[in-house]
Amino acid sequence: MLRRLVEFSLEFRGVTVTLACLLVAYGVIAAFQAKLDVFPEFAPPQVVVMTEAPGLSPEEVEALVTTPVERAINGVGDLEGIRSQSIQGFSVITAIFLTGTDIFRARQLVGERLLEVAPRLPEGVAPPTMAPLTSATSTTLIIGLTSAQRSAMEVRTFADWTLHPRLLGVPGVAKVVIFGGDVRQLQIQVRPDRLLAYGLSIDDVLEAARSATGVRGAGFVDTGPQRVVLRTRGQALTPSQLASVVVGHRNGLSIRLQDVALVVVAAAPKIGAASIGGHPGIIVVISSQYGANTMEVTRAVERALAELAPTIKAADIVLHPALFRPANFVTAAIDNIRSSLLLGAVFIGVVLILFLLDLKTALISFTAIPVSLLAAVIALEQFGASLNTLTLGGLAIAIGIVVDDAIIDVENVWRRLGTSHVPHVSVALRVVRDAVLEVRTPVVYTTFVIIIIFLPVLTLSGVEGRLFAPLAATAILAILASPSRPRFA
Numbered sequence: 001m002l003r004r005l006v007e008f009s010l011e012f013r014g015v016t017v018t019l020a021c022l023l024v025a026y027g028v029i030a031a032f033q034a035k036l037d038v039f040p041e042f043a044p045p046q047v048v049v050m051t052e053a054p055g056l057s058p059e060e061v062e063a064l065v066t067t068p069v070e071r072a073i074n075g076v077g078d079l080e081g082i083r084s085q086s087i088q089g090f091s092v093i094t095a096i097f098l099t100g101t102d103i104f105r106a107r108q109l110v111g112e113r114l115l116e117v118a119p120r121l122p123e124g125v126a127p128p129t130m131a132p133l134t135s136a137t138s139t140t141l142i143i144g145l146t147s148a149q150r151s152a153m154e155v156r157t158f159a160d161w162t163l164h165p166r167l168l169g170v171p172g173v174a175k176v177v178i179f180g181g182d183v184r185q186l187q188i189q190v191r192p193d194r195l196l197a198y199g200l201s202i203d204d205v206l207e208a209a210r211s212a213t214g215v216r217g218a219g220f221v222d223t224g225p226q227r228v229v230l231r232t233r234g235q236a237l238t239p240s241q242l243a244s245v246v247v248g249h250r251n252g253l254s255i256r257l258q259d260v261a262l263v264v265v266a267a268a269p270k271i272g273a274a275s276i277g278g279h280p281g282i283i284v285v286i287s288s289q290y291g292a293n294t295m296e297v298t299r300a301v302e303r304a305l306a307e308l309a310p311t312i313k314a315a316d317i318v319l320h321p322a323l324f325r326p327a328n329f330v331t332a333a334i335d336n337i338r339s340s341l342l343l344g345a346v347f348i349g350v351v352l353i354l355f356l357l358d359l360k361t362a363l364i365s366f367t368a369i370p371v372s373l374l375a376a377v378i379a380l381e382q383f384g385a386s387l388n389t390l391t392l393g394g395l396a397i398a399i400g401i402v403v404d405d406a407i408i409d410v411e412n413v414w415r416r417l418g419t420s421h422v423p424h425v426s427v428a429l430r431v432v433r434d435a436v437l438e439v440r441t442p443v444v445y446t447t448f449v450i451i452i453i454f455l456p457v458l459t460l461s462g463v464e465g466r467l468f469a470p471l472a473a474t475a476i477l478a479i480l481a482s483p484s485r486p487r488f489a
Contacts (some may be wrong), residue, residue, distance in 0.1 A: 006436050010429050020371055027374025034377065035293040035386035038330050042466040043136035044080065045097040047110045049073070052126040054089050062086040064122050069093055072117035076109045091128075099466070103133065103290065132174040137326070138287040140173070140297050143305070144274075144320035145282040145312075152280060153267055156181025158315055159282050163308065167286055170304050172297035174289040180274025180282045182267030186213075186242060189262040198255050204247050208257060212236040212245040239263045276320055283323070293386075298327040333389045341392070344399045345369055352407065358414065365403060365410045372402035375481030376474055385470060394474030401450055401479050412439050451476050 009016045053065050066086045070093060073082060078101040084093045097106050107130060118127040145163075147155050159178050167176045188209055190202065218230035236242040243258035257263055274283035288297040305321055312319050322328075348369070352362035373395050380391060416435040457472035459465070 003433075003437060006433055006440070010433055020367075023378070024370055024374055027370075027378050030381045031374065031377050031387070034381055035291075036295045036330055036334060037386045037388045038137055038294070038326060038333060039388055039467065040386065040390060040470045041135050041137075041291075042463050044099055044466075045101045045103040045106055047095045047097075047103075047107050048131035049093040049095065049110065049114065049128050050131055051091040051093075051121070051128040052089065053091060053122075054124060056089055056122075056125075058086050058088055061089065061091050065125055066091045066093060068117055068120060069114070069128055072113045073110055076106070076113060078106065107133065132287070133290045134174045134287045135290050135292075137294075138174065138290075139285060139324070139326060140288040140294060141286045141301050141322070141326075142324035143284045143286070144276040144323050145284070145317050146276050146279055146320065147315075147317045149316040151182070152180075153182040153184050155282050155317060157184050158312075158317060159284060162311065162315075163284065166304055166308060167284070167301060170297070170300045172288050172292040172300060173286060174292075175287045177285045177287070178282060179272055179285070180280065182270075185266060185268045186237075186239065187264055187266045188242070188257060189264065189266075191261055194260040198248070198250055198260060200248055200255065200260060205257065205261065208245050208247045209242070212242055239265055276323070281320075291384075294330055295327055298325065330388075334387065334392060338392070340396050341373075341399065344396065348399065348403055352403075361410050361414050365407045368403045369399060372398065372478045372481040376478035379477045379481075380474065385473075388470070390467065390471040391474045394471040395478055397471075398475045398478035401447075401475075402481070404446075408439050408443055409436050412436070447479060451479055 049069060051065050051069060053061050056064065066084050069091065070082055070084060073079070073093065073095050076095065078098045079095060080098050081096045082093060083096070084091065086092075095106075095110060097103070111130060114128045114130070121127075145155050145159055150158075156178070159181065160183070164176050164178060167173055188205060190205055195201065195205070212234075213236055215235055216232060218232045220230060221228045236245060240263075243256065243263040245257050246254045247257055247260060248255045274281055276283070286301055288294060302321065305319065309319065345366075349362065349366050352365050353359060376395060376398070377387070380387070385391060413432050413435040416431050454472040454476050458469050458476075460468060
């Protein structure tokens with residue numbers, strides 16, 4: 001088989017060179033279009049289920065919410081394990097699946113179980129929901145908002161109702177989480193002594209508040225050829241309107257909310273805070289979708305922020321656009337490895353020229369580097385892998401190995417041609433074929449021995465396997481793509 005491959009390449013050397021050039025061209029395109037990230041996806045497929053349980057203690061959340069939801073999820077196909085956390089008023093359950101599980105199928109199965117368990121949860125507990133699908137390194141950008149003219153509540157309201165919807169609409173963004181500031185609420189601060197004086201209860205206040213702030217349809221009226229839809233406008237949206245709502249009647253008098261409670265706009269109870277440069281502010285954490293290109297999502301978010309810049313400025317708010325920008329680390333890491341690749345290629349070129357003492361021969365051997373590395377990049381693109389620090393590290397390791405095959409072939413051919421009388425092209429081609437076949441078997445064996453060295457890395461399990469397997473796979477792909485014989489035009 002090796003003989004036929006070498007003979008075919010020498011006989012149709014024009015076709016071989018053309019195919020190699022096309023491979024290099026497509027490889028360059030694939031390299032520029034490849035997904036860029038810091039690390040490969042190292043977390044196992046997992047689904048996070050969150051449930052709000054207002055007013056419940058951690059023990060009650062564990063017994064009444066977390067345990068039923070865990071039992072419902074348990075038994076889903078390919079489930080490897082479940083871990084949970086119960087805190088005051090909140091339950092978080094993480095379902096971990098076997099490596100290789102289709103995450104979208106897993107989410108569908110978990111969603112079906114959640115629909116079954118939701119009606120069995122205590123009254124007042126919100127239905128369980130799945131967190132947005134993100135990767136292990138999903139944090140794309142962290143930005144901040146501060147203002148010397150606006151209150152913490154006004155800045156938080158701007159972030160919740162202006163910034164949050166716009167960022168969620170950016171392609172590739174999975175979720176936007178806001179920390180800090182004061183969440184605006186229309187609060188009814190009940191005065192227990194006044195309730196006792198009027199003989200009312202908390203339930204009476206709650207019912208009045210629900211009736212005043214709810215929205216209900218009023219139906220329609222048929223007028224023969226036309227149906228008129230009725231609209232009601234009784235929703236109380238301001239403190240003064242809500243304070244005027246009637247709670248009950250005593251001795252012919254109407255008892256209003258303002259008689260038994262203070263109705264004010266106030267901040268919701270805080271569960272966290274944020275500061276920027278030592279001053280109170282708003283922190284916005286933007287996470288990308290599962291499998292998204294970190295660089296592309298970052299640029300898209302920054303374009304959206306640039307579009308919002310006039311609105312942010314008009315609101316007297318200062319935007320801090322890059323409190324944490326992982327794309328900077330991605331760029332720096334990839335640039336450093338690219339520099340190492342180029343530096344290694346230069347050193348190899350210098351060594352080839354010094355030892356082979358022939359520029360053409362050194363150039364032919366050097367072509368193994370771009371052809372092999374770009375072929376590996378194409379293979380990574382087809383497998384859906386990203387270019388990250390570890391895959392590029394695999395390419396850096398493979399540089400010296402991929403050029404080794406070509407050096408052995410070229411040096412043997414160069415030596416045989418120098419000691420043989422080659423008056424005709426056919427004779428030269430026969431000399432080249434014999435020289436290549438002479439060293440082909442040991443070169444192939446050596447190549448496979450080197451590949452076998454990387455196989456244990458591919459068999460690593462757990463997080464270390466998902467981290468380092470791409471490095472070994474990239475090195476193996478580059479080695480397999482190494483030219484098995486010199487190219488002569």
